[in-house]
Amino acid sequence: MSSESISQSINVVHPITLSHGKNAEVWDTEGKRYIDFVGGIGVLNLGHCHPRIVEAIREQASRLTHYAFNAAQHSPYIDLMQRLTAFIPVDYPVSGMLTNSGAEAAENALKIVRGATGRSAVIAFDGAFHGRTLATLNLNGKVAPYKQKVGTLPGPVYHLPYPSKDNGVTCAEALKALDRLFSVEIDVNDVACFIVEPVQGEAGFLALDVEFAQALRRFCDEKNILLIADEIQSGFGRTGERFAFSRLGIEPDLILLAKSIAGGMPLGAVVGRKALLDTLPKGGLGGTYSGNPIACAAALATLDEMTDANLQAWGAQQEEAIVSRYQAWRRDKISPYLGRLTGVGAMRGVELAHADGTPAAAQLSQLLALARDAGLLLMPSGKSRHIIRLLAPLTTEAAVLEEGLDIFAACLARLD
Structure with a gap:
Protein backbone atom coordinates (compact mmCIF):
# COMPACT_ATOMS: atom_id res chain seq x y z
CA MET A 1 0.00 0.00 0.00
CA SER A 2 1.48 3.35 -1.00
CA SER A 3 -0.14 5.48 1.69
CA GLU A 4 -0.44 5.07 5.45
CA SER A 5 -3.72 6.97 5.22
CA ILE A 6 -5.31 3.91 3.55
CA SER A 7 -6.32 0.89 5.61
CA GLN A 8 -3.70 -1.81 5.47
CA SER A 9 -6.51 -4.39 5.53
CA ILE A 10 -7.16 -3.62 1.87
CA ASN A 11 -5.20 -6.01 -0.33
CA VAL A 12 -3.96 -4.68 -3.69
CA VAL A 13 -3.03 -7.28 -6.30
CA HIS A 14 -0.83 -5.04 -8.45
CA PRO A 15 1.58 -2.53 -6.83
CA ILE A 16 1.06 0.16 -9.45
CA THR A 17 -0.95 3.38 -9.57
CA LEU A 18 -3.12 3.93 -12.61
CA SER A 19 -3.58 7.26 -14.32
CA HIS A 20 -5.98 6.69 -17.22
CA GLY A 21 -7.44 4.08 -19.52
CA LYS A 22 -9.10 3.54 -22.88
CA ASN A 23 -11.09 0.42 -23.70
CA ALA A 24 -8.77 -2.51 -22.82
CA GLU A 25 -5.64 -0.46 -22.14
CA VAL A 26 -4.52 1.45 -19.03
CA TRP A 27 -1.49 3.56 -18.18
CA ASP A 28 0.17 4.04 -14.82
CA THR A 29 1.43 7.30 -13.35
CA GLU A 30 4.88 6.60 -14.81
CA GLY A 31 3.44 6.32 -18.31
CA LYS A 32 3.72 2.55 -18.69
CA ARG A 33 0.99 0.92 -20.78
CA TYR A 34 -0.80 -2.27 -19.77
CA ILE A 35 -3.37 -4.48 -21.46
CA ASP A 36 -6.15 -4.90 -18.93
CA PHE A 37 -7.48 -8.44 -18.44
CA VAL A 38 -8.89 -7.45 -15.02
CA GLY A 39 -11.55 -5.00 -16.20
CA GLY A 40 -12.23 -3.63 -12.73
CA ILE A 41 -12.97 -7.25 -11.67
CA GLY A 42 -15.84 -7.55 -14.12
CA VAL A 43 -17.06 -3.95 -14.06
CA LEU A 44 -15.80 -2.87 -17.47
CA ASN A 45 -17.42 -5.17 -20.02
CA LEU A 46 -17.60 -2.10 -22.28
CA GLY A 47 -14.05 -1.03 -21.48
CA HIS A 48 -12.51 2.04 -19.92
CA CYS A 49 -14.10 5.39 -20.74
CA HIS A 50 -16.53 4.19 -23.41
CA PRO A 51 -17.33 7.37 -25.38
CA ARG A 52 -21.10 6.92 -25.21
CA MET A 306 -25.68 -4.07 -25.10
CA THR A 307 -27.88 -5.22 -27.94
CA ASP A 308 -28.21 -8.96 -28.35
CA ALA A 309 -26.33 -8.73 -31.64
CA ASN A 310 -23.41 -6.91 -30.02
CA LEU A 311 -23.26 -9.24 -27.03
CA GLN A 312 -23.32 -12.34 -29.19
CA ALA A 313 -20.67 -10.99 -31.56
CA TRP A 314 -18.36 -9.79 -28.79
CA GLY A 315 -18.82 -12.98 -26.79
CA ALA A 316 -18.21 -15.26 -29.75
CA GLN A 317 -15.08 -13.36 -30.81
CA GLN A 318 -13.57 -13.44 -27.33
CA GLU A 319 -14.53 -17.05 -26.65
CA GLU A 320 -13.02 -18.19 -29.96
CA ALA A 321 -9.79 -16.32 -29.30
CA ILE A 322 -9.38 -17.67 -25.76
CA VAL A 323 -10.39 -21.27 -26.49
CA SER A 324 -8.30 -21.57 -29.65
CA ARG A 325 -5.22 -20.14 -27.97
CA TYR A 326 -5.66 -22.37 -24.92
CA GLN A 327 -5.96 -25.44 -27.12
CA ALA A 328 -2.77 -24.44 -28.93
CA TRP A 329 -0.97 -23.96 -25.62
CA ARG A 330 -2.03 -27.43 -24.51
CA ARG A 331 -1.02 -28.95 -27.82
CA ASP A 332 2.36 -27.26 -27.76
CA LYS A 333 2.87 -28.03 -24.05
CA ILE A 334 4.12 -24.51 -23.38
CA SER A 335 4.04 -25.00 -19.60
CA PRO A 336 3.83 -27.97 -17.24
CA TYR A 337 1.61 -25.81 -15.03
CA LEU A 338 -1.12 -25.15 -17.58
CA GLY A 339 -4.26 -26.75 -16.15
CA ARG A 340 -7.92 -26.66 -17.13
CA LEU A 341 -9.83 -23.97 -18.94
CA THR A 342 -12.86 -23.18 -16.79
CA GLY A 343 -16.07 -21.28 -17.39
CA VAL A 344 -18.36 -20.74 -20.34
CA GLY A 345 -18.62 -18.35 -23.27
CA ALA A 346 -16.29 -15.38 -22.85
CA MET A 347 -16.19 -15.87 -19.06
CA ARG A 348 -13.08 -18.05 -18.82
CA GLY A 349 -10.49 -19.00 -16.25
CA VAL A 350 -7.07 -20.58 -16.76
CA GLU A 351 -5.98 -22.92 -14.00
CA LEU A 352 -2.38 -23.39 -12.94
CA ALA A 353 -1.73 -26.84 -11.50
CA HIS A 354 1.05 -29.34 -10.86
CA ALA A 355 1.23 -32.65 -12.72
CA ASP A 356 -0.73 -34.37 -9.95
CA GLY A 357 -3.52 -31.80 -10.25
CA THR A 358 -2.75 -29.89 -7.05
CA PRO A 359 -3.00 -26.10 -7.30
CA ALA A 360 0.13 -24.24 -8.41
CA ALA A 361 -0.48 -21.11 -6.36
CA ALA A 362 3.20 -20.10 -6.23
CA GLN A 363 3.43 -20.25 -10.02
CA LEU A 364 0.30 -18.11 -10.33
CA SER A 365 1.89 -15.45 -8.14
CA GLN A 366 4.96 -15.60 -10.37
CA LEU A 367 2.75 -15.29 -13.45
CA LEU A 368 1.06 -12.17 -12.08
CA ALA A 369 4.42 -10.45 -11.67
CA LEU A 370 5.87 -11.61 -14.99
CA ALA A 371 2.79 -10.52 -16.91
CA ARG A 372 2.64 -7.16 -15.18
CA ASP A 373 6.29 -6.48 -16.01
CA ALA A 374 5.50 -7.41 -19.62
CA GLY A 375 2.49 -5.08 -19.73
CA LEU A 376 -0.48 -7.33 -18.92
CA LEU A 377 -2.68 -7.11 -15.81
CA LEU A 378 -4.23 -10.37 -14.59
CA MET A 379 -6.56 -11.26 -11.71
CA PRO A 380 -6.28 -14.38 -9.52
CA SER A 381 -9.19 -16.45 -8.22
CA GLY A 382 -9.97 -19.93 -6.99
CA LYS A 383 -9.98 -21.49 -3.53
CA SER A 384 -6.20 -21.81 -3.63
CA ARG A 385 -5.65 -18.63 -5.65
CA HIS A 386 -4.56 -20.73 -8.59
CA ILE A 387 -6.93 -19.71 -11.41
CA ILE A 388 -6.52 -16.62 -13.60
CA ARG A 389 -9.90 -15.16 -14.48
CA LEU A 390 -9.90 -13.45 -17.87
CA LEU A 391 -12.00 -10.30 -17.75
CA ALA A 392 -10.88 -8.28 -20.73
CA PRO A 393 -13.59 -5.89 -21.93
CA LEU A 394 -15.95 -7.50 -24.41
CA THR A 395 -15.14 -4.57 -26.68
CA THR A 396 -11.39 -5.31 -26.70
CA GLU A 397 -9.93 -4.83 -30.18
CA ALA A 398 -8.91 -8.14 -31.74
CA ALA A 399 -5.28 -7.07 -32.09
CA VAL A 400 -5.08 -5.96 -28.45
CA LEU A 401 -6.67 -9.20 -27.25
CA GLU A 402 -4.18 -11.24 -29.27
CA GLU A 403 -1.32 -9.13 -27.92
CA GLY A 404 -2.49 -9.82 -24.39
CA LEU A 405 -2.79 -13.55 -25.03
CA ASP A 406 0.72 -13.52 -26.55
CA ILE A 407 2.09 -11.99 -23.36
CA PHE A 408 0.13 -14.50 -21.29
CA ALA A 409 1.63 -17.42 -23.25
CA ALA A 410 5.18 -16.05 -23.10
CA CYS A 411 4.93 -15.64 -19.32
CA LEU A 412 3.42 -19.11 -18.89
CA ALA A 413 6.41 -20.54 -20.70
CA ARG A 414 8.77 -18.85 -18.21
CA LEU A 415 7.26 -20.30 -15.03
CA ASP A 416 9.51 -22.43 -12.88
Missing part, protein backbone atom coordinates in the same frame (compact mmCIF):
# COMPACT_ATOMS: atom_id res chain seq x y z
CA ILE A 53 -21.00 6.37 -21.45
CA VAL A 54 -18.63 9.29 -20.84
CA GLU A 55 -20.89 11.60 -22.80
CA ALA A 56 -23.95 10.41 -20.86
CA ILE A 57 -22.13 11.08 -17.57
CA ARG A 58 -21.09 14.57 -18.68
CA GLU A 59 -24.55 15.47 -19.88
CA GLN A 60 -26.26 14.25 -16.72
CA ALA A 61 -23.69 15.94 -14.45
CA SER A 62 -24.65 19.27 -15.98
CA ARG A 63 -28.33 18.73 -15.15
CA LEU A 64 -28.69 16.89 -11.83
CA THR A 65 -25.87 15.23 -9.90
CA HIS A 66 -27.97 13.77 -7.11
CA TYR A 67 -31.38 13.44 -5.59
CA ALA A 68 -32.49 10.81 -3.09
CA PHE A 69 -35.22 8.87 -4.87
CA ASN A 70 -36.91 8.32 -1.50
CA ALA A 71 -37.46 12.07 -1.23
CA ALA A 72 -38.47 12.83 -4.83
CA GLN A 73 -38.39 10.84 -8.02
CA HIS A 74 -36.01 11.69 -10.83
CA SER A 75 -36.19 10.76 -14.49
CA PRO A 76 -32.92 8.78 -14.82
CA TYR A 77 -34.05 6.29 -12.15
CA ILE A 78 -37.50 5.86 -13.72
CA ASP A 79 -36.12 5.57 -17.26
CA LEU A 80 -33.48 3.06 -16.22
CA MET A 81 -35.86 0.78 -14.34
CA GLN A 82 -38.18 0.70 -17.37
CA ARG A 83 -35.29 -0.24 -19.63
CA LEU A 84 -33.67 -2.61 -17.15
CA THR A 85 -36.78 -4.64 -16.37
CA ALA A 86 -37.41 -5.02 -20.10
CA PHE A 87 -33.80 -6.25 -20.48
CA ILE A 88 -34.34 -9.19 -18.08
CA PRO A 89 -35.03 -12.34 -20.20
CA VAL A 90 -37.90 -13.87 -18.20
CA ASP A 91 -41.59 -14.39 -18.93
CA TYR A 92 -43.05 -12.94 -15.73
CA PRO A 93 -43.73 -9.28 -14.81
CA VAL A 94 -40.52 -7.72 -13.46
CA SER A 95 -39.88 -4.84 -11.12
CA GLY A 96 -36.91 -3.87 -9.01
CA MET A 97 -34.92 -1.37 -7.02
CA LEU A 98 -31.53 0.23 -7.52
CA THR A 99 -28.66 -0.03 -5.05
CA ASN A 100 -25.11 1.26 -4.77
CA SER A 101 -23.35 -2.09 -5.16
CA GLY A 102 -23.71 -5.83 -5.58
CA ALA A 103 -23.39 -6.50 -1.87
CA GLU A 104 -26.17 -4.01 -1.17
CA ALA A 105 -28.30 -5.75 -3.79
CA ALA A 106 -27.74 -9.06 -1.99
CA GLU A 107 -28.60 -7.53 1.39
CA ASN A 108 -31.86 -6.13 0.04
CA ALA A 109 -32.71 -9.44 -1.60
CA LEU A 110 -32.42 -11.11 1.80
CA LYS A 111 -34.88 -8.58 3.23
CA ILE A 112 -37.26 -9.18 0.33
CA VAL A 113 -37.28 -12.98 0.68
CA ARG A 114 -37.80 -12.75 4.45
CA GLY A 115 -40.74 -10.44 3.91
CA ALA A 116 -42.22 -12.61 1.19
CA THR A 117 -41.81 -16.00 2.86
CA GLY A 118 -41.81 -15.30 6.59
CA ARG A 119 -38.71 -17.52 6.75
CA SER A 120 -35.09 -16.62 7.42
CA ALA A 121 -32.81 -19.53 6.49
CA VAL A 122 -30.71 -19.26 3.33
CA ILE A 123 -28.90 -21.98 1.39
CA ALA A 124 -25.74 -20.89 -0.43
CA PHE A 125 -22.90 -22.83 -2.04
CA ASP A 126 -19.28 -23.72 -1.41
CA GLY A 127 -16.97 -21.29 -3.21
CA ALA A 128 -19.64 -18.60 -3.42
CA PHE A 129 -18.89 -14.89 -3.21
CA HIS A 130 -21.75 -12.46 -2.66
CA GLY A 131 -20.07 -9.48 -0.99
CA ARG A 132 -18.14 -8.13 1.98
CA THR A 133 -20.95 -6.75 4.15
CA LEU A 134 -21.80 -8.60 7.35
CA ALA A 135 -24.78 -10.57 6.01
CA THR A 136 -23.19 -11.37 2.65
CA LEU A 137 -20.04 -12.63 4.38
CA ASN A 138 -22.05 -15.51 5.75
CA LEU A 139 -23.31 -16.34 2.26
CA ASN A 140 -19.75 -16.63 0.99
CA GLY A 141 -18.51 -20.19 0.68
CA LYS A 142 -15.00 -19.35 1.82
CA VAL A 143 -13.61 -18.33 5.21
CA ALA A 144 -10.22 -16.75 4.49
CA PRO A 145 -9.91 -13.83 4.36
CA TYR A 146 -13.52 -12.67 4.35
CA LYS A 147 -14.93 -14.24 7.53
CA GLN A 148 -11.82 -14.09 9.69
CA LYS A 149 -11.89 -12.07 12.93
CA VAL A 150 -15.43 -10.71 12.47
CA GLY A 151 -17.27 -12.90 14.96
CA THR A 152 -20.75 -14.34 14.68
CA LEU A 153 -22.40 -13.59 11.35
CA PRO A 154 -26.10 -13.08 10.55
CA GLY A 155 -27.90 -16.27 9.67
CA PRO A 156 -29.05 -18.92 9.54
CA VAL A 157 -27.06 -19.83 6.42
CA TYR A 158 -26.16 -23.31 5.17
CA HIS A 159 -23.86 -24.35 2.33
CA LEU A 160 -24.02 -27.07 -0.30
CA PRO A 161 -21.36 -28.32 -2.74
CA TYR A 162 -21.40 -26.37 -6.00
CA PRO A 163 -21.78 -28.86 -8.88
CA SER A 164 -19.78 -28.01 -11.99
CA LYS A 165 -17.76 -29.74 -14.66
CA ASP A 166 -15.05 -27.29 -13.69
CA ASN A 167 -14.60 -28.60 -10.13
CA GLY A 168 -15.55 -32.25 -10.50
CA VAL A 169 -18.62 -32.07 -8.26
CA THR A 170 -21.48 -33.91 -9.96
CA CYS A 171 -25.18 -33.16 -9.96
CA ALA A 172 -25.80 -36.43 -8.11
CA GLU A 173 -23.34 -35.50 -5.36
CA ALA A 174 -24.91 -32.09 -4.88
CA LEU A 175 -28.44 -33.53 -4.79
CA LYS A 176 -27.29 -36.10 -2.21
CA ALA A 177 -25.90 -33.27 -0.08
CA LEU A 178 -29.20 -31.42 -0.50
CA ASP A 179 -31.10 -34.44 0.76
CA ARG A 180 -28.76 -34.78 3.75
CA LEU A 181 -29.10 -31.08 4.60
CA PHE A 182 -32.85 -31.36 5.00
CA SER A 183 -32.62 -34.70 6.76
CA VAL A 184 -30.02 -33.64 9.32
CA GLU A 185 -29.48 -29.87 9.53
CA ILE A 186 -32.68 -27.90 8.93
CA ASP A 187 -36.40 -28.25 8.25
CA VAL A 188 -37.08 -27.44 4.62
CA ASN A 189 -40.08 -25.35 5.73
CA ASP A 190 -37.71 -22.90 7.44
CA VAL A 191 -35.80 -22.07 4.26
CA ALA A 192 -36.55 -18.78 2.54
CA CYS A 193 -34.27 -19.07 -0.49
CA PHE A 194 -31.34 -20.56 -2.31
CA ILE A 195 -28.77 -18.11 -3.67
CA VAL A 196 -26.47 -19.25 -6.45
CA GLU A 197 -24.09 -17.85 -9.05
CA PRO A 198 -24.76 -19.30 -12.54
CA VAL A 199 -20.99 -18.99 -13.00
CA GLN A 200 -18.98 -18.60 -9.82
CA GLY A 201 -16.54 -15.69 -10.06
CA GLU A 202 -14.28 -15.67 -7.03
CA ALA A 203 -14.08 -19.49 -7.13
CA GLY A 204 -12.45 -19.43 -10.57
CA PHE A 205 -15.22 -19.17 -13.19
CA LEU A 206 -16.97 -22.43 -12.42
CA ALA A 207 -20.11 -22.96 -14.52
CA LEU A 208 -23.13 -24.40 -12.70
CA ASP A 209 -24.25 -27.86 -13.80
CA VAL A 210 -27.34 -27.49 -16.02
CA GLU A 211 -29.05 -30.63 -14.73
CA PHE A 212 -28.62 -29.48 -11.14
CA ALA A 213 -29.89 -25.99 -11.90
CA GLN A 214 -33.09 -27.39 -13.34
CA ALA A 215 -33.50 -29.85 -10.46
CA LEU A 216 -33.00 -27.00 -8.00
CA ARG A 217 -35.64 -24.90 -9.75
CA ARG A 218 -38.14 -27.79 -9.51
CA PHE A 219 -37.27 -28.36 -5.84
CA CYS A 220 -37.80 -24.69 -5.02
CA ASP A 221 -41.17 -24.72 -6.78
CA GLU A 222 -42.27 -27.84 -4.89
CA LYS A 223 -41.20 -26.49 -1.50
CA ASN A 224 -42.23 -22.85 -2.00
CA ILE A 225 -38.62 -21.68 -1.70
CA LEU A 226 -37.35 -18.70 -3.66
CA LEU A 227 -34.36 -18.92 -6.01
CA ILE A 228 -31.93 -16.00 -6.27
CA ALA A 229 -29.44 -15.81 -9.14
CA ASP A 230 -26.36 -13.70 -8.43
CA GLU A 231 -25.47 -12.29 -11.86
CA ILE A 232 -23.26 -9.54 -10.48
CA GLN A 233 -20.14 -10.79 -12.28
CA SER A 234 -21.66 -13.10 -14.90
CA GLY A 235 -24.28 -10.68 -16.19
CA PHE A 236 -24.42 -7.96 -18.83
CA GLY A 237 -22.88 -10.01 -21.60
CA ARG A 238 -19.94 -11.59 -19.79
CA THR A 239 -20.82 -15.04 -21.13
CA GLY A 240 -22.02 -13.76 -24.52
CA GLU A 241 -25.67 -13.52 -23.46
CA ARG A 242 -27.47 -10.91 -21.41
CA PHE A 243 -27.32 -13.15 -18.33
CA ALA A 244 -25.79 -16.53 -17.61
CA PHE A 245 -28.95 -18.06 -16.12
CA SER A 246 -30.44 -18.27 -19.61
CA ARG A 247 -27.89 -21.00 -20.42
CA LEU A 248 -29.33 -23.08 -17.58
CA GLY A 249 -32.89 -23.14 -18.89
CA ILE A 250 -34.33 -21.66 -15.68
CA GLU A 251 -35.91 -18.44 -14.47
CA PRO A 252 -34.84 -17.22 -11.03
CA ASP A 253 -37.29 -15.43 -8.74
CA LEU A 254 -34.82 -12.63 -7.96
CA ILE A 255 -31.68 -11.54 -9.80
CA LEU A 256 -28.78 -9.58 -8.34
CA LEU A 257 -27.06 -7.09 -10.65
CA ALA A 258 -24.08 -4.74 -10.42
CA LYS A 259 -20.53 -4.52 -11.84
CA SER A 260 -20.95 -3.95 -15.62
CA ILE A 261 -24.40 -2.41 -15.24
CA ALA A 262 -23.10 1.17 -15.53
CA GLY A 263 -19.70 1.36 -17.22
CA GLY A 264 -17.75 1.91 -14.00
CA MET A 265 -20.24 3.99 -12.04
CA PRO A 266 -21.28 2.55 -8.64
CA LEU A 267 -24.67 0.96 -9.21
CA GLY A 268 -26.46 -2.29 -8.46
CA ALA A 269 -29.99 -3.64 -8.55
CA VAL A 270 -32.35 -6.30 -7.32
CA VAL A 271 -34.90 -7.29 -9.95
CA GLY A 272 -37.40 -10.10 -10.16
CA ARG A 273 -41.01 -11.10 -9.72
CA LYS A 274 -43.06 -7.97 -9.16
CA ALA A 275 -45.10 -9.53 -6.37
CA LEU A 276 -41.91 -10.17 -4.40
CA LEU A 277 -40.52 -6.66 -4.85
CA ASP A 278 -43.81 -5.21 -3.56
CA THR A 279 -43.89 -7.33 -0.38
CA LEU A 280 -42.22 -5.02 2.13
CA PRO A 281 -44.04 -1.97 3.54
CA LYS A 282 -43.49 1.51 2.14
CA GLY A 283 -40.01 2.61 3.18
CA GLY A 284 -38.75 -0.95 3.55
CA LEU A 285 -36.50 -0.49 0.51
CA GLY A 286 -34.43 2.48 -0.60
CA GLY A 287 -31.25 4.39 0.19
CA THR A 288 -29.80 7.88 0.02
CA TYR A 289 -27.50 7.29 -2.95
CA SER A 290 -29.25 4.28 -4.47
CA GLY A 291 -29.97 5.05 -8.11
CA ASN A 292 -27.86 8.19 -8.31
CA PRO A 293 -28.81 10.12 -11.49
CA ILE A 294 -25.28 10.06 -12.95
CA ALA A 295 -24.96 6.31 -12.40
CA CYS A 296 -28.39 5.81 -13.95
CA ALA A 297 -27.41 7.83 -17.01
CA ALA A 298 -24.30 5.69 -17.40
CA ALA A 299 -26.41 2.54 -17.13
CA LEU A 300 -28.84 3.77 -19.79
CA ALA A 301 -25.92 4.37 -22.15
CA THR A 302 -24.59 0.91 -21.29
CA LEU A 303 -27.89 -0.73 -22.22
CA ASP A 304 -27.89 1.18 -25.52
CA GLU A 305 -24.66 -0.65 -26.42
